Amino acid sequence: MKKMPNVTIKGTKDGLTLHLDDTCSYAELIQELDEKLSESSRALEDRQLISVRVQVGNRYLSDSQQEELKNLIRQKKNLVVDRITTNVMTKEEAEKLKAENEIVSVARMIRSGQILEVPGDLLLIGDVNPGGTVIAGGNIFIMGALKGIAHAGHKGNKDAVIAASLMKPSQLRISDCFNRAPDGTNAETETREMECAYIDDQDQIVVDRLQVLMHLRPNLTRLKGGC
Template identity: 75%
Template sequence: MKKFQNITIKGTKDGLILHLDDSCSYEDLKKELDIKLSESSRSREDRLITVKVQVGNRYLSNEQEEELKELIRQKKNLVVDSIISNVITKEEASKLNEDTEIIPIARIIRSGQVLHVPGDLLLVGDVNPGGTVIAGGNIYIMGTLKGIAHAGFYGNKEAIVAASSMKPSQLRIASCITRAPDQNQEQEKREMECAYINEQDQITVDRLQVLMHLRPNITRLEGGQ
């Protein structure tokens, strides 16, 4: 490890980690980064080395991020893996809150209607045949699910679908899809059930109580009100 005035370069088995001081000026940082990386690249082999950049409490605009990436890429054997900052904009914070918020809605989703929320959905009501509910996170239905439910819409395979009465025409979690069971095999159940992706990468339906073991973090309802 080499310690410089504004930059710390640490070598790992996966490549380089650059810690950039967040109190100096951006221009001073760029100049020093150029010098130190030039020295570092001369002393290393020609194999490609991945670089992770940590900028602490410094906010970088998209233009500044691209400048740093280009500066690093100019060194023939360095490839930028990521730039990590502790700071986000108000817009990014609002989007993050939206994506993790539990949205409570009391209504019946009728045939032809589609309800889509970015985070978790808590629906107090039924989803009728032909109705569709979609959530970026989990779906909790305090009623009967007879239509389509799609949880983990943006690819979250840890998402679940829970309903007081689980009789869906189709269940989707992330990219996994399962059809409704045959009517002659369907049994009347009086307990709340949940659907999740199992270890075989398939959707399975089980008692709600299994979630405390399969998804222990779900009980914290992170992002909820």
């Protein structure tokens, strides 16, 4: 019976994809990968830089093994590693992913000088007073007045949003964008309608009615709305 290859190389419009078997030993995998890449690189000597994506299936790779794979690929002419994907993650990585996708509910007032930070989405039932700060890796929803600083998507998520029952912040931040409160605001003109803030197509933070979120961020929640 003919032995199935441990390494399969497929060309795509974006470059090369390496499918690495997840049942053989790591040593066998590295040896066969080296041999096949050497053959392929000779055929691609006249080509410009080629992006390589590596798929390792249900195999867990340590940081040192990932670096070894990357170095092996980089040694071949014209090959550049785009990314390595695996179906496996550590317990710590799974816990971190879970935390980043959870909604943390907090019922309290954030006073001046206080900072509340969560890894995922934040649902705050209470006010953020001037001088107070709330920070979230995901979205921020405030059932109360936002009069301090709110920073959503602080790890780089530009799709994050900020919503509040009363939107009067001293500063809004989403990812690396920020927006200070407009000058000359008058308390008598404050709206009592819930509002939201998001990054628009021009990379600017925009404050709008809460209702626009269902159109701008249809994947914001798993719950389905009405017609």
